[in-house]
Amino acid sequence: MAEKTSLSLLAERLxxxxxxxxxxxxxxxxxxxxxIRRAGIQHLLPAGAKLVSGPGCPVCxxxxxxxxxxxxxxxxxxxVTSFGDMLRVPGSRxxxxxxxxxxxxxxxxxxxxxxxxxxxxxxxxTVFLAVGFETTAPAIAAAxxxxxEKKIANFSxxxxxxxxxxxxxxxxxxxxxxxxxxxxxxxxxxxxDTEISGFLLPGHVSAVIGKQAYGFLEKHRLPGVxxxxxxxxxITSLLHLLEMHNKGIYKIMNxxxxxxxxxxxxxxxxxxxxxxAPVDAEWRxxxxxxxxxxxxxxxxxxxxxxxxxxIEVEAAPPRAGxxxxxxxxxxxxxxxxxxxxxxxxxxxxxxxxxxxSEGSCCAWVTYG
Amino acid sequence: xxxxxxxxxxxITGDMAVVESAGLRRExxxxxxxNARINDWVLIHAGFAISKLSKKQARxxxxxxxxxxxFG
Amino acid sequence: xxxxxxxxxxxxxxxxxxxxxxxxRFLRDPLLMxxxxxxxxxxxxxxxxxxxxxxLFFPGGDIGRLAVCGTVNDLAVMGAEPLYLSIAFIIxxxxxxxxxxxxxxxxxxxxxxxxxxxxxxxxxxxxxxxxDGLFINTAGIGRPVFSKAVHPxxxxxxxxxxxxxxxxxxxxxxxxxxGEFGLRASVRSDVAPLWGLISKCRALDVPFMRDPxxxxxxxxxxxxxxGKEFGARIRExxxxxxxxxxxxxxxxxxxxxxxxxxxxxxxVVARSDAAxxxxxxxxxxxxxxxxxxxEITKENQGRVVMATRAGxxxxxxxxxxxxxxxxx
Numbered sequence: 001m002a003e004k005t006s007l008s009l010l011a012e013r014l015x016x017x018x019x020x021x022x023x024x025x026x027x028x029x030x031x032x033x034x035x036i037r038r039a040g041i042q043h044l045l046p047a048g049a050k051l052v053s054g055p056g057c058p059v060c061x062x063x064x065x066x067x068x069x070x071x072x073x074x075x076x077x078x079x080v081t082s083f084g085d086m087l088r089v090p091g092s093r094x095x096x097x098x099x100x101x102x103x104x105x106x107x108x109x110x111x112x113x114x115x116x117x118x119x120x121x122x123x124x125x126t127v128f129l130a131v132g133f134e135t136t137a138p139a140i141a142a143a144x145x146x147x148x149e150k151k152i153a154n155f156s157x158x159x160x161x162x163x164x165x166x167x168x169x170x171x172x173x174x175x176x177x178x179x180x181x182x183x184x185x186x187x188x189x190x191x192x193d194t195e196i197s198g199f200l201l202p203g204h205v206s207a208v209i210g211k212q213a214y215g216f217l218e219k220h221r222l223p224g225v226x227x228x229x230x231x232x233x234x235i236t237s238l239l240h241l242l243e244m245h246n247k248g249i250y251k252i253m254n255x256x257x258x259x260x261x262x263x264x265x266x267x268x269x270x271x272x273x274x275x276x277a278p279v280d281a282e283w284r285x286x287x288x289x290x291x292x293x294x295x296x297x298x299x300x301x302x303x304x305x306x307x308x309x310x311i312e313v314e315a316a317p318p319r320a321g322x323x324x325x326x327x328x329x330x331x332x333x334x335x336x337x338x339x340x341x342x343x344x345x346x347x348x349x350x351x352x353x354x355x356x357s358e359g360s361c362c363a364w365v366t367y368g
Numbered sequence: 369x370x371x372x373x374x375x376x377x378x379x380i381t382g383d384m385a386v387v388e389s390a391g392l393r394r395e396x397x398x399x400x401x402x403n404a405r406i407n408d409w410v411l412i413h414a415g416f417a418i419s420k421l422s423k424k425q426a427r428x429x430x431x432x433x434x435x436x437x438x439f440g
Numbered sequence: 441x442x443x444x445x446x447x448x449x450x451x452x453x454x455x456x457x458x459x460x461x462x463x464x465r466f467l468r469d470p471l472l473m474x475x476x477x478x479x480x481x482x483x484x485x486x487x488x489x490x491x492x493x494x495x496l497f498f499p500g501g502d503i504g505r506l507a508v509c510g511t512v513n514d515l516a517v518m519g520a521e522p523l524y525l526s527i528a529f530i531i532x533x534x535x536x537x538x539x540x541x542x543x544x545x546x547x548x549x550x551x552x553x554x555x556x557x558x559x560x561x562x563x564x565x566x567x568x569x570x571x572d573g574l575f576i577n578t579a580g581i582g583r584p585v586f587s588k589a590v591h592p593x594x595x596x597x598x599x600x601x602x603x604x605x606x607x608x609x610x611x612x613x614x615x616x617x618x619g620e621f622g623l624r625a626s627v628r629s630d631v632a633p634l635w636g637l638i639s640k641c642r643a644l645d646v647p648f649m650r651d652p653x654x655x656x657x658x659x660x661x662x663x664x665x666x667g668k669e670f671g672a673r674i675r676e677x678x679x680x681x682x683x684x685x686x687x688x689x690x691x692x693x694x695x696x697x698x699x700x701x702x703x704x705x706x707x708v709v710a711r712s713d714a715a716x717x718x719x720x721x722x723x724x725x726x727x728x729x730x731x732x733x734x735e736i737t738k739e740n741q742g743r744v745v746m747a748t749r750a751g752x753x754x755x756x757x758x759x760x761x762x763x764x765x766x767x768x
Contacts, residue, residue, distance in 0.1 A: 011751040031370045040752025058767075083414075084693075084764025088447075097761075101443040110621035110692060110765040111415025113397060132414075132767055135370045138400050139416040146383075146397075204370030207411065207419040229370075231750040258425025259411055265419055268400045346760045347453045357693075357766060368745075368755040371766055373690045390687035392616075392625040412691065414767055415622065 010235045011044050019049040019242050024195065026171070026330050028164060029202035030057030030358025031229055037367035039231040041238070049242060052330035053363075055167050056202060058132050058160075059085045059356035060328060061283045064316035066131075066160045067091030072311040073127050073158065074104035081115035082129040084108040088355050092316035112143035119147070119155040127305045130159040135204040137161045137294055138268035141275035144296075144303050156305040159295060162281060164205050165213050166292035170283075171329065172196065172220050196330070198223040198241040200234070203256045208272075210264025214252045221250045228256040275300050284352065285325030324351040327360050334361040341365050372413035374421055377406050387412055447761030451654025452698070454761045475663075477514040477650060478582070485520040487511060488579035496539065496573055498617035500609075500628035501702075503576055504543035508550035509633045509702060510653070511580040515556075516635040517649040517705055519590035519642070520582030522556040527578050529563045532571035543574070554633030556580065586642050594647035597670050599736040600714035602707050604637060604721050605630070605729040607657055608685035611699035611763075621692060621765055627684050630703030637727050638705060640720040645710035652706050655759050658697040660706050661744040662758040671740030674756070675747045678733045693766030698759040708736060 027033060033053045036042055042051050055061045068091040074080045080096065087096045087108055100106040109115050112128050119126035130140045140157065147155040199222065201214060206226040217224045223244035227237035237255045244251065254260050274297070281293025296304045305311075322344075323337035334340050339350060346362050349355035354362050375387035375394075383399040387410065397416040398404040410417035441461065448458040464473070471479045478487035491507045501509075512522040527547070531540070551558055588594075613629035615621075638649065652660040657679075661672050681689075681696045689696045703726065709717040714732065721727030744756040 005749075007749055008751045029370060038748070038754060039750040040748045040754040041750060043752045044750065083767035085766050087764060088761065097445060097447065098443070101445045108764045111396075113395075113415045114622060133370075135372070135418065136414055136767060138418070139397070139414045142397055142399050142416060202370055204372050204411070204413060204418065231748070235750065258421050259419050261419075265400065267402045268418060271400060346757070347457060366755070366757045368753070371691075371693045373687070375691075389691075390683040391627075392623060392684060392687045392691070394622050394624065394691070 007232055010232060010239075014044045014235050014239060015046060017046045017239060017242050018246070019046045020246055021048040023049040023197045023242065023245055024052060025049065025198050025200055025238065025241055026052050026054045026196045027200035028054040028056035028168065029205065030060070030356065031204070032056065032200055032202065032227065032234065033360060033363050034358050035229045035231070036234060037363040039234070040367070041231065041234055044235070045238070046242075052333070053327070053360040054171060054330050055283060055286060055328040057353075057356050057358040058162060059089055060324065060352040060359045061162060061285065062089075062131060062160045062352065063282050063284050064092045064319065065313065066158070067095065068093065068313045068316055069158060069306070069311055070096060070129055071099055072313050073305065073309060074099045074106055076309060076311070078125040078127050078309070079118060079122065080104065080106045080127050080129065081109045081118060082106070083131065085356055085358070086129055086131060088349065089352050090349060090355065112140050113146070116143055116147055116152060116155055120150070120152050123154060125154050125156070127156050127158050130157040130161055133162055133164050133202070133205050134208045134272070135202075137276060138208060138272045141271045144275050144300055145271070147303065148300070155303070156308050157296065157303050158305040161276065161294040162283065163278065163292050163294065164202060165209070165216070166289050167283060167286060168199065168214070169216060170286050170289045170292075172222065196222065197245045198225070200237055200241065201226040201252070203228045203233070203260060206254070206256070206264065207260045208265050208268045210260070211252050211254050211262045213264070217252060218250050223250050224252045226252070226254045226256050226260055228259065285328035319351060322351040324353040324361075327353050334364040337361070370413065372411045372418065374409050375412050377404055377408045377410060377417075380404065380406060385417065387417070445761070450759065450762045451659055451700070452759035452761060455654070476518065478518045478520070480518070483583070485515055485518045485582045485584055486579070487514040488577065489514060490575065490577040492572070492575050493614060494572065495614070495617050496543070498614050498629055499626050500613055501631040502543055502546050503574060504546035505550045506631050506702060507576040507578045508547055508554060508556070509631050511578040512554040512556050513634045513651045513705070515580050515582030516638045517651055518582065518584065519586030519638075519646065519649070520584045521639065522554055522580055522582045522635055524581045525551070525556050525558045525578050526560045527558050527576065528561065530571050530575040531563065531565050532573050533565055533568040535573060540574075550633060554635055585639070586646065588645045590646055590649060592648050592664070592668075595668070595670060595708055595736055596710070597736050597738040598711045599647065599708045600711055600717075600732055601672060601674060601734040601736065602709060602714070602718060602721070602730060602732050603657070603680070604705055604727040605703075606680045606682045606685070607652070607701055607704065608681060608689070608696040608699040610702040611656070612685050612688050616688065623688065623691075625684060625688065627688075630701060632703035632726055634703065634705050634726065637721060637724045640724055640727070641707070641709070641717050644713040644717050644720070646707055646713070646717070647710065648708035649705050652701045652704055654700050656696070656698040656700060657706065658695070658744070658756050659758045661756065664708070665742055665744055667742055669741050671737045671742065672734060672744045673737045673740065673747065674734030674744070676749050677747075678731060680729060680731055694763055695759070697756060698763055
C-alpha cells in the first residue's frame with residue numbers, strides 16, 4: 001500500500017516524535033488496551049516512550065470474592081445473568097463457565113435490559129452481575145429503576161461497580177500503610193523505575209463524568225488526554241500527551257469532542273446518583289480505595305442480591321504466584337510475571353488479567 | 369471497559385428507542401440522555417444511549433468508520 | 441478437565457484441547473491424526489460432520505443445506521470432487537413434519553447444486569427434550585482430481601493466501617436469526633457448495649485449502665501455521681469484512697476473524713499461479729469478490745501476523761472458547 005493514508009501519516013509522526021527519555025504513559029481503559037494492541041500502536045511509539053496499562057478493566061480489578069458470590073448464587077438455583085466478560089473469570093474455586101457445565105443456569109447478556117427481560121419472561125429469581133465503571137453504572141441504575149417501575153420483583157443486582165478517578169488518585173498517591181495492598185517485591189523492569197508521565201483517559205467513562213472529574217491531575221502536574229478508540233483517535237491523543245510532557249504543560253484535554261462534552265452527561269450522573277452511593281471498595285492490586293465503589297441506596301436496597309439471598313462465602317485465599325496486582329498498577333509488564341503464557345494462558349487462565357479479553361496479559365498474548 | 373458504538377435513532381417510544389446502523393437494529397434505553405430525537409446519532413453501550421454525537425463531528429466519524437471497523 | 445464445556449465445541453483452541461487431551465488418547469489412527477478436513481484414502485477422500493445449528497432456519501439457508509454443504513466443502517477443500525454422501529437424522533419427538541419437509545427439500549437442492557448423491561441414510565427419533573429439534577450427521581466420499589497434490593507439505597514462503605469473498609456472514613446470520621442480544625438484522629448466511637468454484641483451480645498449484653467454519657479465518661490460518669516452519673502474514677486493509685458484520689461485531693465486541701463462514705474457502709496458492717487462481721475464482725459466481733489477503737512467510741514461523749491499518753503489526757490468535765458479548 002504505497003499511498004499515504006491520513007492514518008499512516010499520523011503513525012509516522014508518532015514514530016518520529018522526539019519524546020523525552022523515560023516517558024511513561026498509562027492508559028486506564030480496557031477498551032483502549034485492546035484497541036492499542038489490535039492496531040499494534042505500542043510498536044509505533046518513539047524511542048524513550050512507553051505505554052503501560054493500568055487498572056482499566058473492571059473484570060480484572062474485581063476481587064475473587066465477587067466471583068465466589070456469583071457462584072454461590074448460581075448454586076442456589078437463581079438465574080445468573082452477566083456480561084460475557086465475567087463468565088470465564090476464575091474465582092477462588094470455580095468459574096461461572098464451569099458452574100454452567102455443572103448445571104447452573106448462567107446466561108451471557110449484552111445489556112442489563114436483557115437480564116430484566118429474562119426475569120420478566122421466566123418469573124424466576126434473576127440476578128444481574130453489575131460490573132463496570134461510570135460508563136455502565138448509569139445503565140445499570142436505569143435498569144434497576146425500570147425493574148421497580150414495572151414491578152418485576154424477581155430481579156436483583158450483585159454489584160461490583162467501580163469509579164475511575166479514585167483509582168487514578170490511588171495510583172499517583174499510594175495510600176500510606178495500606179495493609180490490603182498486595183505486597184510487592186522490589187519492582188522490576190522499566191515500568192516500575194519510571195513514574196507515570198501522563199494518562200490516556202477513558203473516552204466513554206469521560207462521556208459520563210466529563211473533563212472536570214480529572215482536575216486533580218493538574219495539581220499533580222500530570223497531563224491527561226480524553227481519547228476515543230479508533231487508531232486515529234489514540235495516535236493523536238498520544239501525540240498530544242507526548243507534546244505536553246515535553247513542554248511541561250499539565251492540562252486535561254478533550255480529544256474526543258464528537259462524543260464527550262466537557263461537562264459530561266449530567267442526566268446519566270443524576271440517574272447514577274439516585275440509585276447508587278459511593279462506598280469504599282477493594283480493587284485487585286490496589287487494595288481498598290475510599291469511595292471508589294458504588295452501593296445501592298436504601299430506596300433501592302430491595303434490588304440488592306446480597307440482602308435478598310443468604311450467600312455465605314469464605315474469604316478467598318490469596319492467589320499464589322499471581323502478579324495481576326503489579327500488572328494492574330503498571331509496575332510490571334505481563335511477561336515479567338513468571339506464570340505469563342506458561343501456567344497462565346488465555347485458554348487456561350489463572351488470573352483475571354489473562355482471562356478478560358481486555359486484561360493486559362490477555363491482550364499481550366493475543367495481539368503481541 | 370467501554371465498548372460502545374454509534375447508531376442512529378429511528379423510532380422513539382417513551383424511554384425506549386430503536387437505533388440502527390448498517391441495517392442492524394436494536395431497542396435501547398434513552399433515559400440517560402436529556403433530549404434524544406429521531407435521526408440523532410447516539411453512542412450505544414450495554415443497551416443504552418449514553419451520549420449524543422455532535423452532528424458536525426458525526427460526519428467526521430462516519431468518514432473514519434468507512435475505512436474499517438470502529439476499533440481502527 | 442472433568443466436564444465438557446460449551447467452549448469445547450467452539451472450534452477454537454479449547455476444541456483443540458479436547459481433541460488432544462481426550463479424543464486422541466483413544467482414536468489414534470495415523471490417517472485420523474493428519475487432522476485434515478477429510479481423510480486421504482487410496483484414490484478417495486472421506487469425511488464426516490454433524491450439524492446442530494440453532495435456529496434451524498436462517499436467512500440464506502437451513503440446517504439441511506448446511507449439512508450437505510459442510511461435508512461437500514470438506515471434500516472440495518481436499519481437491520476432491522464430492523461424489524457420495526450418507527445422511528443421518530436425529531429428530532426430537534414432536535418435530536413438525538412440515539419443517540422436516542422444508543429441510544429435506546433444501547437438502548435435495550443442495551445435492552443437485554453440489555453434484556453429490558445421497559446414497560444411504562438413517563433416521564432416529566428421540567424423546568421430547570433430548571435433541572433440540574433436529575440434529576443431522578453427514579459423511580462424504582470424494583475423488584481427488586487436482587493435478588498437483590493438495591497437501592500442506594508443499595506450502596512454501598512466498599505462496600499467496602486468498603479468500604473467495606466476504607467474511608463473517610454465516611456466524612452473524614445465525615446469531616441475528618436467533619434474535620440474540622436483542623439484535624434485529626437480516627444478514628444472509630453464505631452457506632453454499634464450493635466444488636464448482638474450487639474445481640476452477642484444479643490445474644493450478646494449490647498446496648492448501650480450508651473452509652473457515654467454526655473459529656473463523658483466525659482458526660484456519662493458525663491451524664495452517666501451527667508447528668510449521670513458515671508463518672502467515674495477512675493485511676487488515678485487504679480483509680473483506682461486510683459492513684453488517686462489522687456493525688454487529690463492533691456492538692458486541694466480537695472479532696470478525698473469529699466468526700464462522702460456510703461458503704468460503706481460504707486458499708494457499710503457489711506464487712506463480714496466484715494471478716491465474718484469482719482470475720479463475722472471479723469467473724465463478726461464488727468467487728466474484730475473490731481477493732488476495734496475504735502470503736506465507738519465512739518469518740514468524742508457526743504464527744499468523746497481521747499488518748494493521750496503522751502501519752504496525754499484531755499477531756492473530758485463534759479464538760479461545762465461545763464467542764461472548766463483551767462490555768469491555
